[in-house]
Each structure stands twice: as structure tokens, then as C-alpha cells.
Amino acid sequence: MEKIKKWAKKIKQQIFVLYLAYKDERVPWYVKLFTACVVAYAFSPIDLIPDFIPILGYVDDIILVPLGIMFALKMIPKEVLAECEGKAKEMMTKGKPKNWIVGTLIILLWLIFMLWVILKANQLLS
Numbered sequence: 712m713e714k715i716k717k718w719a720k721k722i723k724q725q726i727f728v729l730y731l732a733y734k735d736e737r738v739p740w741y742v743k744l745f746t747a748c749v750v751a752y753a754f755s756p757i758d759l760i761p762d763f764i765p766i767l768g769y770v771d772d773i774i775l776v777p778l779g780i781m782f783a784l785k786m787i788p789k790e791v792l793a794e795c796e797g798k799a800k801e802m803m804t805k806g807k808p809k810n811w812i813v814g815t816l817i818i819l820l821w822l823i824f825m826l827w828v829i830l831k832a833n834q835l836l837s
Contacts (some may be wrong), residue, residue, distance in 0.1 A: 726753045727799035732787045742786040749779035
């Protein structure tokens with residue numbers, strides 16, 4: 712259990728590192744775009760696949776977010792990462808920022824999907 716806690720804390724710190732690196736001018740635009748997507752999704756209060764869905768609900772938390780973090784960290788220049796790691800440790804004590812825009816988009820996607828399912832069900836029953 713202690714290993715899992717350490718792993719989760721490391722993931723959280725890496726998200727803060729990405730958040731800070733995204734704002735750095737030395738990071739190429741395409742890396743910023745990818746990093747922004749990873750950070751926005753990680754900070755979003757809503758998951759693409761809700762956690763209450765058995766097994767699939769945790770796929771994004773256990774697989775997608777860490778993979779996105781890993782790829783983003785590999786694309787960011789080393790000197791930027793070194794600077795951001797120190798700042799991230801300090802930031803972790805203050806709490807994570809929320810991204811309500813991404814959360815709202817995910818809710819909107821789920822509502823559209825549910826509306827589509829309802830419409831298709833009505834067509835089948837008619």
C-alpha cells in the first residue's frame with residue numbers, strides 16, 4: 712500500500728511539473744499543446760469515463776493519465792524540467808488548480824452521448 716501512495720504522490724508532482732512547464736517560453740508550441748491537454752484532463756474534476764463504471768472508470772486514472780504524463784515529460788527540455796520540479800514541490804503544498812472548462816466539455820460530451828442513446832432507443836422502439 713505504501714508503494715501505491717508513493718506512486719500517486721509522484722504522479723501528482725509530475726502533473727504540477729507539466730503545469731509549470733506548459734507556461735515556460737522555452738517549450739515548443741506543440742509540446743505545450745499536448746502538455747496542456749494532459750494537465751487539463753488531470754486537473755479536471757470530471758473524468759472522461761466516470762469512476763462509478765466498474766473497471767473502465769479507473770482506466771483513465773491508472774493508464775491514460777500516467778501515459779500522457781510520461782510522453783509529455785519526454786518532450787519537455789531537461790533544463791525546463793529541472794526548474795519546474797522545484798517549483799512543483801512548493802505548489803503541491805497549496806493544492807491543485809481546477810480546470811472547469813474541460814470539466815464542462817466532458818459533461819457536455821456525456822449529455823450529447825446520452826441524448827443520442829435516448830434518440831436511438833426511441834427510433835428502435837417506434
